[in-house]
Amino acid sequence: MTPTRLITRAIRRPRSIIPPLRRPVLLRLGGQRSNTTDSRERPTATATPTDSRKKERDNRFAKLTPEDVAHFRSICSVLSAESDEIEAFNTDWMRKYRGQARLVLKPKSTADVSEILKYCNSRSLAVVPQGGNTGLVGGSVPVYDEIVISMNAINSIRSFDPVSGILICDAGVVLETADNYLADQGHIFPLDLGAKGSCHIGGNVATNAGGLRLLRYGSLHGTVLGVEAVLPDGTILDDLSTLRKNNTGYDLKQLFIGSEGTIGIITAVSIICPSRPSAQNVAFFAVNTFEKVQEAFIRAKRELGEILSAFELMDDTSQRCVAQVTGKKRPLEGEETKFYVLVETSGSNKEHDDEKLEKYLMASMEDETIADGVLAQDETQARNLWSWREGIPEVCGHWGGVYKYDVSIPLKELYSLVEDVKARLIEHGLLGEDKPVVDVLGFGHIGDGNLHLNVPVRSYDRCVEEALEPFIYEWIEKRSGSISAEHGLGVAKREYVQYSRGETALGVMRSLKNHFDPVRPASPIPTQHHIAHALAERNHEPIQIHQNINPEF
């Protein structure tokens, strides 16, 4: 980056160089890439969430026999119950969900996955596909004794065409590996998220990960061109097109994007990758009201338009938490405002981008849309500004535990949820210095209408849970929002899907699941455990398994 640049009096330099908390890669062109797993320490939870929804194992599923294990050994390498390594496959990253799988399968090819599923289907053995296991809703770990199908060993980059920018890779390729590979070719993976050092591309697609730059590169439904998947009965569906346009019948791959592994296991993905932007800028500014945040967003879309790659909101509470836990000085001096915004631009011409961003900030200061702001002068400063956004999830666990909600709400009312939840917890006498709840805070991707509501607590408490749920879900339902913006349903949200999808839609989903994986109540032969459980237990919600989740929460 340019070492110096024109900064107006109004827009000041960052006060200090803040050490990065969790920012994996900000300016990746030619820079060293850190692995997010390094900094993704597990939360030091001293409290355990209550699990009032524990259910019995569905005994329509067969129990694993020595003959089954012997058969699987003839297909691929396995980890059995005796192995110490099996623990890591039984627990999610948050240590919130734990299964009792006694077998982990490590197929090396699509054909292996096909053989495995075919056999499991015939034996009514329950399975759970697992990618990078970075999910947050308990979708990538077993809940009972399901067989884990790990995608770790199916991890080749199959091809890349530098003219069209189309990459074909196996499901088990780690997102960062793919992005590093693309960087060498002057391209960028059109998805970026905090877990990129661990999460798999197959899992990203299976869970329709959103991440940090959806605003710029759009959703995976638009960028994924094809998938190869193995259906529950072992059939290999080759829909691995490398064509941007192909209107020859139903776009089947779309069904697998976001279906969380419930109708098949994705084994390969074809995706269109844009040219890597050569310039990246970051600004951080203070805003007094949520109305002004919206005004700043409208102006950013208009004036930064094609180079706008992130527009992130952080409330003051979240910033105070980061400052308190990390002991760092905040980027902006002076009076605290209620909101802070991080704007990132990515473009092909540094000078043009600088000019656009400076003009944007000046105009916003002049008409008082924003109260104060800083512009990063180099990559270190940019990373530091990002750390005030990306550090939030980690510091929220500081006091013992945290309740997390990843929701979509029409923009106008997006922040009201934080205020209403806070008021409710105060009203219930649950928030305060000697109370279970530390505070209520909100942050997220304004550009996507995606709010992360976090409630840090000193201990997990049934009273807090009862105050939060179903209140939050009902609140969201009233505004036609989504109870899961980007994390998916997993086991955490399976009971609440009806707050976000209508009866007809749920009926169609259920019928599609039965169609792909015919679980008959009389004599079910399911391969995907959670689904069958859910279908047996309740009527509303057929989606429970996924491979991997975006932890940008």
Place this chain on the structure above:
Amino acid sequence: MTPTRLITRAIRRPRSIIPPLRRPVLLRLGGQRSNTTDSRERPTATATPTDSRKKERDNRFAKLTPEDVAHFRSICSVLSAESDEIEAFNTDWMRKYRGQARLVLKPKSTADVSEILKYCNSRSLAVVPQGGNTGLVGGSVPVYDEIVISMNAINSIRSFDPVSGILICDAGVVLETADNYLADQGHIFPLDLGAKGSCHIGGNVATNAGGLRLLRYGSLHGTVLGVEAVLPDGTILDDLSTLRKNNTGYDLKQLFIGSEGTIGIITAVSIICPSRPSAQNVAFFAVNTFEKVQEAFIRAKRELGEILSAFELMDDTSQRCVAQVTGKKRPLEGEETKFYVLVETSGSNKEHDDEKLEKYLMASMEDETIADGVLAQDETQARNLWSWREGIPEVCGHWGGVYKYDVSIPLKELYSLVEDVKARLIEHGLLGEDKPVVDVLGFGHIGDGNLHLNVPVRSYDRCVEEALEPFIYEWIEKRSGSISAEHGLGVAKREYVQYSRGETALGVMRSLKNHFDPVRPASPIPTQHHIAHALAERNHEPIQIHQNINPEF
């Protein structure tokens, strides 16, 4: 636009102001919008295509009775066989397909459509939904005596949120009407095509229209946020989300995008609309080889990156045809080259865009990637340059008829199809001054890997057809291309879908169609005529109806 600008010696001004042929709207900010229907005169075909694939009516469908008509009159306004107006609903825009519908229904609401389909389903009456009827593959007109369900009267813009840019509108809203409405709000519809003055948004979504700026705004699978659709049994599926992120189960709307009306009729759409770019530039340049076209494309992606909105290819034959038919002088003087490229940029800062595009052209001239080029100096010149691309489809019909193929091919081999087809027609003695075939030409959207192969003929001829098909389909199959990039299958391509989709994919499609619209061979109760016909006649291909098609062919 700026009246003057720095043009280097190497990049010359356009030689003449060429009257626009078919360009509807190039610079739409504040400009007057022309209606493409005005200039979309029907081709003056003196020859009639042979239809060797005519099939018998499927008599599992009931025949319309006076009681049926009376019932429909109780639901909505109707056009009966006596009306002169019915002819327009029985014929497609190309006058290539003609049905014998004796009834056109004009529902005014989603509830009306629901009532209609429910009744048709119970009576086994065949129907065909019809949008703007601008399709090119015979998907929007009846083939036998199907009832036409016209979406013309369901045409309100329901809402627009200027903060998020999300538009909700009825299926029958004309694309240009929506775009004009959005222009007033500083936004743009993320789809643009030649038929915008007639085609419906519902039809665009039902056929997954690609159009001119897919390169910039991506596919409808990424921009459409929700659909409301009526299923074959009359059930209303409300999946009209306005959320950019909503990972709560299967993304059902995706199934309807591009399914050509075969599993339901789309009645409303929710879509995210970007800010309208304030600056637009057009350059037109000559390139000697297809390798250099690819080099120019790679550089355009890298250097124009975020502002690149079109990269269109025209071969020399196509340009000679336009010159010959229109009598206009070509934009570039001097030696003719084999290829011509039109590049368009759209951005938020005119000066920046000018600088980027000029730099791009200079560098391309210097290293001889391009042979010669011009930059439009104002909107008129920009329109004129576009006319050399957009005029091609119209002039191709000049000699009597034209065979048209809309295909996707991996970029490296994209143009070889034109060369191979031409060689084959010459070899078969079919091309020449006293032969049926005038010439073979290619043009299209390089950025999308989408080639339009046109074969202008003096008369339609069985020998030409036999030389072209299945040769072209087999050629495409060998390269894993698509036999229908953006036009869909309709009735024209239904017999060839197996060239682009595998057996397993076709099996899944067929099963999904049966699932949504259970046509049992023993006692079928279909609502969508073509499908049932196809299912009865052959095994491969379940997709036949659509509402509307992009005519950018």
